[in-house]
Amino acid sequence: MNVSNSPMAPAESAGKASLSNRLLDWYDRHHRELPWRISPSARAAGAVPDPYHIWLSEIMLQQTTVEAVKPYFQRFKERWPHVSDLAGAENDDVMKAWAGLGYYSRARNLKACADHIVAHGGAFPDTESGLLNLPGVGPYTAAAIAAIAFNQPAAVVDGNVERVISRLFAVETPLPVAKVQIRQIVTEILPHDRPGDFAQAMMDLGATICSPKRPRCMLCPVNEYCDALANGDPERFPLRPPKMEKPSRRGAAFVAVRLSDGAVLLRKRPEKGLLGGMTEPPTTAWTARKDGETGAKAAPFDANWKFCGRISHIFTHFALELEVYSAGIEGFSQPDNYFWSSDVMAEALPTVMKKVIETALPDISKRRRFA
């Protein structure tokens, strides 16, 4: 395989552009325009990205699609324009703003990282190893910030790069073992004059051309370098281990409405674990048993519980079915982590709990009217 990156490599002196140069030429013409990105022409003219924007976008983009991130990025950027603003924010406000984006430990770490940055002078580290020490910043994100924000020759390997490289070089080793080999290849081909653009070019190629299903190889700027295409089945890469079947759990959720003012009883989940630090109406435990503890008799306290419907929700490693009940009550001697909310949908509700509330919503407004 030809993994040389120098423009002066013998094989290229005959006028044939290197893989990296082909990719960068394509990127110059076909790059995506994204809210957190500076264009290659702007970078060439001397512009530099805002490390805060790059960091914020990279955290949001972890296992999350560009389209899902865009509105969240804009809201965070407007509300907390600088890392110092984020450090000065309330934890709960950050969790509320993150609600719906998923993987909520990212939001906790985001705030912790902002606090850390501000406590250490207010500037992001500009090296991969320095960035790696920040909360919520792992190998990928450290390399991405180093390359994109500080234009350092870091090997940026995300899911796109794994797919692109495993196809170009027909890597037969399954992930995640292949990651070491892939990172080595990237290190060898990355152009030291444009590491930031190269990283983004690889990801744009993976997102728009070298897609997981039905890659558009005829449009690929580096298709003549692609071993997988030459072998006839690029879609076979990257190889992955077989997946486990998803278990299912079930339980019940209870939406209690205060008759006097229509406020809804909520509680805060523990800081760690599933949906950590987020808000929810009280629920039973989510059991694996098919005859799980559901039904109104499993409620946290006695009330005139009325069945409203059921919702289903798919998490990463299990499927959940919840029966939804509602009741109007006058009061509740609540434990510490319970509170009444008069603006439920503005709370830090994960999507699954928004589904619960929406299922009970007709009932909520009904109770409010007749209160």
Add this chain to the structure above:
DNA sequence: TAATCGTGGCG
């Protein structure tokens, strides 16, 4: 190393 941790879109 392997499990845990959300959500939405797409084929």
Add this chain to the structure above:
DNA sequence: TCGCCAAGATT
């Protein structure tokens, strides 16, 4: 409809 999987990190 349903499995796949997206700019992964943490423990």
